[in-house]
Amino acid sequence: MKSVTIYTDGGARGNPGPGGHGAILLFGKFQKEVKGAYAHTTNNRMELIAAISALELLSEPCAVTLHSDSKYVIDALTKNWLSGWKKRGWKKSDKKPVLNKDLWQRLDAAQAKHEMTWKWVKGHAGNPLNERCDELVHEAIDAGNLLTDQGYLDAQA
Numbered sequence: 001m002k003s004v005t006i007y008t009d010g011g012a013r014g015n016p017g018p019g020g021h022g023a024i025l026l027f028g029k030f031q032k033e034v035k036g037a038y039a040h041t042t043n044n045r046m047e048l049i050a051a052i053s054a055l056e057l058l059s060e061p062c063a064v065t066l067h068s069d070s071k072y073v074i075d076a077l078t079k080n081w082l083s084g085w086k087k088r089g090w091k092k093s094d095k096k097p098v099l100n101k102d103l104w105q106r107l108d109a110a111q112a113k114h115e116m117t118w119k120w121v122k123g124h125a126g127n128p129l130n131e132r133c134d135e136l137v138h139e140a141i142d143a144g145n146l147l148t149d150q151g152y153l154d155a156q157a
Contacts, residue, residue, distance in 0.1 A: 001115065002027060006054045006066040009123070009133035010046025018146060019043065021050035022136025024129055025057060032057070033132075037140035041149040046137070047073050048103040055110035063115045069123030069130055073107075077118045082108060102151040 005026040012019030020037035034053050038046070047070035055064070068074055076082050085091065085098045086108070092098055121130050 002060070002062045004058065004062045004064050006051075006064060007121070007127075007129040007133050008047070008050035008054055008066065008068045008070075009130060009137055010043060010048070010050040010070070011134070011137045012041055012043045012046055013141060016040055016042045016152070018141050019046040019149075020137040020140035021046045021053060022133040022140065023050050023054035024133060024136075025054055026129075033136060035136040035140040037137075037143065037146050038149040038152075039146035041152045044070070044072050045100055045103060045149060045152055048100060048107055050133070052103065052107050052110050055107070055114065058114065061113045061115070063117075064111075065117040065119060067119045067121045067130065069121050071120065074118050074120040076104070077111075077116070099155075100151070102154075 006023060008023045010021040018039055019041040022035040025032045051066060051073060090098045090101050121127050123130060
């Protein structure tokens with residue numbers, strides 16, 4: 001099984017507001033950067049899309065170590081929140097609906113075929129790959145060509 005390291009970041013200017021995501025995939029000597037941006041979204045949605053976009057690029061099962069500065073993403077996966085939400089029919093422990101259900105379902109599917117290790121990295125603390133992911137977020141937003149985050153819009157309706 002191939003071993004892949006991924007760094008991700010997501011953010012929005014205003015929350016909600018224009019948002020972007022960035023990821024770096026590392027496999028041996030190879031490195032790939034991906035990024036994208038949306039016209040109206042949230043920080044948490046962009047953090048999720050960053051992880052999803054990277055995992056969906058992998059064409060075969062891999063041993064993946066994914067680094068994120070999002071406690072929202074990392075805690076949901078390392079503290080078994082996600083499995084609890086699924087067992088409760090996508091409800092949190094307080095019986096309220098899980099926010100961003102569309103993306104949690106997509107992330108759950110994207111990570112299912114891999115051997116996943118989820119690691120939190122402190123953001124804006126000098127980690128070169130995390131800092132580069134943050135740059136990708138802003139490059140994507142600044143480039144324009146902003147997509148529509150239909151899942152966010154649907155949740156607001």
